[in-house]
Amino acid sequence: MAEIRKLETAKLMKKVMADHFYEIDAAFKSGKPKVAWCTSVGPAELLRAMGFVVYFPENHAAILGASRAANDCIPAANAIGYSPEICSYLTSDVGAYLKGFTPLAKIYDGIETIPKPDVLVYNTNQCRDVKDWFEWYAREWKVPCFGIESFVNVGAVTKYHVDSIAGQMRKLAVDITAATGNRLDEDLLRETVRLSRRCSDLWKDVLEMAANKPSPLTFFDGTIHMGPAVCLRGTQVAVDYYETLLKELRGWVAEGVAAVAGERHRIYWEGMPIWGKLRENAKLFLDLKTCLVASTYCNSWIFSALEPDDPWNSMARAYTELFIVRDDDYKEDYYRRMLDIFGFDGIIFHDAKTCPNNSNCRYGLPQRFSKDTGIPFITIDGDLNDLRCYSEEQAITKIEAFIEQLDG
C-alpha cells in the first residue's frame, strides 16, 4: 500500500503555528498587545495595523474537526438553542467553550484556554453564521463586536461594491479605536497589505505547483499548509514560510516526485474539507492513484487584488472578489479557468450539511458545468465538522465508482 508523502516544510509549519498560538496566549495573559478575533477572510490586515494580535476561531474549529473532538462539543451548543442544521464550526467552537475544552491545551504546553478577545471583528462575506458566532462570544464576555456586512451573489465587482465595503472598513477602524483605544497606523496598514499580497502570491504559486503532471501536492496537503495564509497573512513569517514551501515543491517538480505515486486521475474538490476524515480520504485517493489537484477551498486565501498603495479600496475589492461571494455564472466560469490551469478529469462536490454557502451543488451548477465541458462529477454528502452527517461507506462507494467510471 502506498504511503502519504510528507513535505519537509511540514516540520516548519508546526513551529510557525506553535509560535502563532503562543504569541496570542502571551498577549491574552499579559493584556499586551490586545487580542482581536477575526473571521478567516475578515479584515486581518486592518487589525494588525491597529496593533492587535489576531486569533482566528475558524482555525480553532477546524482543529476541533480534524482532531475529531467536534462531535463531543456540537451537542453542547445544540442544547442551548444553536441548531444542528447551522454551521458546525460555530457549534463545535461554542460547544467546546461550554465544555471548557480546547485542543490547543492538548497540543501546546502552557496554553490552557482559548484567548479572550478585546474585540471581535467579522466579515459576513462567508455567511451570516460568523456574525452569530462572534455575537455569542460578545454577549458571553461582554466584549465589543463589529463587522462588515458584505454583499452576496455578486456578478462583476463594481465601484459601488468597493466603495461600500471600503467605507464600512474605515468606519470599523473608528469604532474599534473608540472601543479599545487602539489606533490605526496607516504606514503599517500599507506594509501589512504588502505582506499579505506577497503571502497571497506565494500561496497561489504553491497551489499552482499542482498544475504539474504528476502533481507534487494534493488538496489534503493544501488544507494543512494553508495555516499561515489564514492565520499569519500580513506578516513576514507567512511570506518566509511559503518561500520555503515553494522551494521544496519546485525541487519535487524538478525531480518528478508525485504526491500520488502513479497518478492516474486528477480531480477538483469543490467545497469544504471533511476535517475529521482528512487522513482516511487522503489514503483512499492515494490507493486509487488519484490526485485531488485543486480546490476552491484552498484558493479562498488568494487575495490578488490587494495593493499596498491603495489599501482601503484594494482590501474591499479583495474581500468581495472571493468565490463564495459571487454568483453562479462567475463560479461556473471560475471552474473553467481552474480546468485550464490544472487539467482535471472530474469534480467532486462536497455537499456540507451545515454549510450551504460553501456547498455549490444545490442549484444545478454541477450539471450545467458538466454539460458544458463534459467533465463528470459526483456529489458527496457530508459535513465540515459534524461527522453525524457523513456516511463514510456510501461516500467511499461513490468515490470508487466515480474512479471506475473515469477508468472507462
Place this chain on the structure above:
Amino acid sequence: MISFVGIDIGSTTAKAVVVDQEGSILAQTVQRSGYDFAAVARDVFAKVLAKAEVERETVSGIVATGYGRRNVDFTDEQRTEIFCHARGVHHYFPEPVTVVDIGGQDNKVIHLGASGERLSFTMNRKCAAGTGAFIEEIAYRLDLPLGELNRMAETAASEVTIGSFCTVFSCTEILGMARRGIPVAGIIKGVFRSVVKRVAEMDALEGKIVMTGGVVDHNPIVARMLGEAVGRPVATPPHPQAIGALGAALIARDMQES
C-alpha cells in the same frame, strides 16, 4: 467447463451468480447478509457452486461487490455495485439505458451509454427513505409479511399519500392512518408510491429505464408505478435482485478475456 462467479454482499441480502464462458447463468442464490459478511460470502459461494454443480477448481475468476465486498476474503477483485449493476443490465439491454436500482439501504440511478459505459450516476443521500429498508420498517410496524405486500397493493381499492420524507415519521403517519381505520392495502400502495417518488426525484430519468434490485424483484408493482410516473413502460431484467452479482460474474469473465 470454465466458470466465473460474482458475489454481491449487500446490506440486506447476499447474492451469488455463476456464469459460463458464454455468460450464460448456471446458477444463482440469494440469502440474508446477516452480520458476518465474510462467513456469508463463503456460504453463498459454496451454495451457488453446489447448485451449478461446478467444482471450485474450474472457477476462473471471482469478483466481489456490494457494501461487504472487502469482506470477501477469497478474491482480490472488487468492484463497486455501480459498476456491477451497469454491467449486469448491459448484458440484457445492450443499448443506452437509465438504470434505477432500489437496494436494501441505497438507491442508485446510473446512466449507461450504448456500449454499457457509465456516463454518470447518483445515489440516494444519507437518508434511507425510499429504499428497501423503508419498506421493511413499514411491514414490521404493521406486522405484515414482506411477501404479501405486492399482492395487497395490487388489489387495493384505494391509495393513501405518504407526506413525510423520514422513515420514522412516515411510520408515525401510517400508524395514524391505521388508527383511523384506513384500509391497510391502500396504505401499502401509498408506501410503494412514496418509494417511486423518492427515486424519481433523485435524477433525470431519461430514455429507456430498467429497474433492478430486491424491491422490484419482490414487488413488481414498483416498476409499473415508476412507469406511470415517467409516462412510459419501465423494463426489468430477469432476476433483478441478482443483477449486481451477475454483473460481477460478467466482469470476472471480461477480465479474463482482456
